[in-house]
Amino acid sequence: MVSRWYRLCIACVMVLVSFSAHADVTNITSTVDKNPVIANESFILTVTFNDDVPNSAFQPDILLNDFVVGRTSVSRQTSIVNGDLKKLTQFTTVLVANDPGDYQIPSISLDGASSDPITMTVVEPGSDAAKRSDKVAFVDVTLDTQQVFLQQPIHYIVRLYLAADLNKGNLVPPTMENADIRQIGKDEEYSEMNHGRRYRVYQRTYQITPNQSGEFTIEGARFDGEVYASGQRSIFSSFSNTQPVSAIAEPKKVQVKPIPKNWTGHWLPSDLVTISQTVKPEKEEYKVGEPISVSLMLTAVGVKPEQLPDINYNYPDSVRVYPDNESTDQFVRNGINIAQKTVNYAIVPQQPGELTVPGIEVPWFNTKTQRRSIASTNDLSFTVTGAPITQTPDTPSAQQPEKAVAPDEVIASDTAAAQEQDDSTHYWVWLVIALIIALLTSLAVNVWLFKKREKHAHTVSRESTQSQPVTQSEAWRQFQQACANNQPKLAEQSLKRWARQNFAQSITTLQEVEQLLAQPTNTQLSDELNSLQAALYSAQKVDSWQRGKQLYQAVRTAQQRSDTASKASSPLPPLYPIK
Template sequence: MVSRWYHLCIIVVLVFTSATAYAEVTKITSTVDKNPVIAKESFVLTVTFNDDVPNSAFQPDILLSDFVVGRTSVSRQTSLVNGDLKKLTQFTTVLVAKTPGDYQIPSFSLDGANSDPITMTVVAPDSDAAKRSDKMAFVDASLDTSSVFLQQPIHYIVRLYLAADLNKGNLIPPEMENADIRQIGKDEEYSEMNNGRRYRVYQRTYQITPNQSGEFEIEGARFDGEVYASGQRSIFSSFSNTQPVSAIAETKSVQVKPIPQNWTGHWLPSELVTISQTVTPEKQTYDVGEPISISLMLTAVGVKPEQLPDIDYDYPDSVRVYPDNENTDQFVRNGVNIAQKTIKYAIVPQQPGNITLPGIDVPWFNTKTQQRAVATTDELSFDVEGIAMSQSQQKAIPEQPEQPRPQTQEAKPEPTQQKSTEQEPNNWLWVVLALAVALLISLGINLWLYKRRVAHVSNTSTDATHPVTKSEAWRAFQQACAKNQPQQATQSLKRWANQKYQQRVNTLSDVAKLLNATNDSAIRSELNQLQTALYAAKKRARWQRGKQLYQAIRNAQQQSSTRTASSPLPPMYPIN
């Protein structure tokens, strides 16, 4: 029993001793892993306290004015040698200097102990001192062009060079004002020699679409991560054999030219735009009232789906047009983003003869030749047989012409009446047949339209039974804005806001509040116009502000995300 109390007292004494040891910091040391360093190349600052100190004892914020401060890690060690208890706390921070020059890392203080300041020499990347072969990591970036037109995409290719095996890390995308930036394609990985040293290269491509003309700078992509160290670097290497690294690509300048003054119509800058059409079924002749399906596919290289224009077709009154559906898609081929829009509809001939449908023209701006171009389809010609649907009702009550008879003998009333009654059924037989044909044609068209409505309602019901995700709601909102559909845009926008903010959203004003955009005149104006379009009379002009609404919501959401925190891309390698 006494032995148990003895051990308990020892444990209590050790706990109190460790708790009060914080007041015994007598030495602080600061070291860097290299000096001089290259601009936008990372180096490691290590600050060591000869005691167990809390994380708040080291505040690297004072370095923000001269350096980009990366991730800070902390490690602790306790040892007991000949009854002497020793404790050490080590803080490791990754720093990057943006421009060449001489900088000073200030002294760190705690409990009267101070570290010595460190003078850092930062050299330019193209200097002789920068051409050394011991660089652990650096980032290189290139552009496919430095001068573009408004909304013409720029391909930004970033390459991360690592001389050690990668443990984990994030590649943060470049930044540019008034531009949309998105990754295209998949990451590439290969090896390359640089200044006599072999590096592992990780390559990623971004597409930057400027939304405003003028002179702009692209802030370089940034890498923050850890690599496996090649040897034992410190007394803490037994706990971790990784080394933090950071690197930033150089800033690039671009010129964005405005839309040419003589341009008319929808602005679509691209390297190549094509439009094709297919007809189903393909026959020599068609019948009056027989549905003919037509599919149009618009393809543009290097643009986003929301940049594709609406396709207008002006067909004659001899056919009726029944729209089916419209879809947009995008994919990457050979490192280039490609956008596609597919439109399907049916036409029903109303009269016999030859029907000609004019070709469809889509103007676009060729970024290679910097001239106006037009993508066109061939005109369609159909041979239609049958009875015109507009004349079938006129044949329902045909006029009967008088039939003269030769007078060979004296006319008798009874035979004349008998012959008249024999001829009358034959005339009415043709009338009944004409009515039957018109009825069958009408039933066929109505049955076809009914099946399409049933399929549409079935698809809508199926979608309603499964709650949409935030991404699905955003894509639905994007497509509704591209088609200028106010009702669908309102519903999908409220669903997206509900999923993103996990709050009940009933009105468009609730969406503006969640986006912190009640004082944003642009988004407030677009939401007011959308609200007006929902309750406007049918005689008013159709809502055409879908693209402006989408851009306003996107900008407000990006500004809200920027105020909350920077959002890097998913890690190149998952962190366990």
């Protein structure tokens, strides 16, 4: 029961308060800070009620038909003078007129009280009235050009002029249909005199890239913010000492031309495009199989990184090319956006002699001369030494057509083939016997060496072992471990280290290892070494190499065949000596 009466009393009090808030309004005034005003220049409308009224008492939406309405702020003041209580509520709204002419701010009414209507005169920006020096804020824009080709950037420079100290604000970028708009560089700030009044200038640059040809309008950038009002107010005043300001730049017309009809290739409009290349290592001579790193850098002025074309290279068949990483970057220099693309790849020569790598050409459209231009690099010349890397020959049936033979030639050929087959059978029998003897001998020697090295390893201290260079067997074990773990870099290093000690030669490339092991040519070993080299020098990640087991088996088989061939070449006593 008590709770119900309590709620009823609260409701009555709220109704009385609301009624008193509207019943005492007897005076409403409307004022503007300037009249006439310039088109696209902001002015402030202040509406004051002589009582405490809610925020809904003034709705600026009724002004939307003739003006662009900015944000509205509300402030209240209460004072007691000689026992008389006074209350004031003040609404401050920023308005902007887009077109010249005469406009009327209607009367504001509440509880029988009304304000007087205001007639506003809006003049063109170039008129004499627009040259007055009482403008608190205005926006000025400039374009570097008003006629461009498709995807040619337009530099839109915005300058905000403020005659009062800035409290806070926001600069809204311009808008344009079918175009990409982005800010480039950092904001600049400086002071400037304009019509006898000093302004603080804030400058910002936008890059507008049209994506469609035709005639377009760039809607001006807009500033909304607050500045500190001139003069000092009493510390006892509850009204804010800041005033809102807004300013809109004039719209700009631009014409976007289409791509010329006779243009072929990638479309790249720019003021300047260059391409450069570097080679590492720089030497007078290179060995067959030694990788040569080449880096290309494409630089274009005034474009976005995504506008840069792909770099295509066409190299001779005597080299293998392994693309590496590709990256893009952009930066601003002297207010101009610059885009760069860097491409790295490795060239591995396969044949000795003079190697010429043709230069690279990138066509682009010069926006200054309105003509086609070419950015190019010079040809690269290298001297390559060493033995050539043999390629796997194609089958004869794929290269030469079959030749018709006569019947008597067929009979002779069959006889010769039978004799050749008989000789070949005897040859393979002797070869198998020799291989078995060589394998047994090699196995016995390896077992004896293994036991001897194992015994010797227990007698040598750990310190002396660490100070000695890696032996042939240790290098082989490192190669086994690297292949088991699929570690391409360690596999390459340990394989070349083992080959140098096994063959007692200076070996620097995998091709030299292949030439010493593959006698005759071993296709499996060649394929696995090429796979290892591709994992080391191509764009593919090194961690994705999973052919360690296959590489180890190919090298082991080739090494066993090499040992067998060397032993089989030595003269053997006849199995059945003549008595």
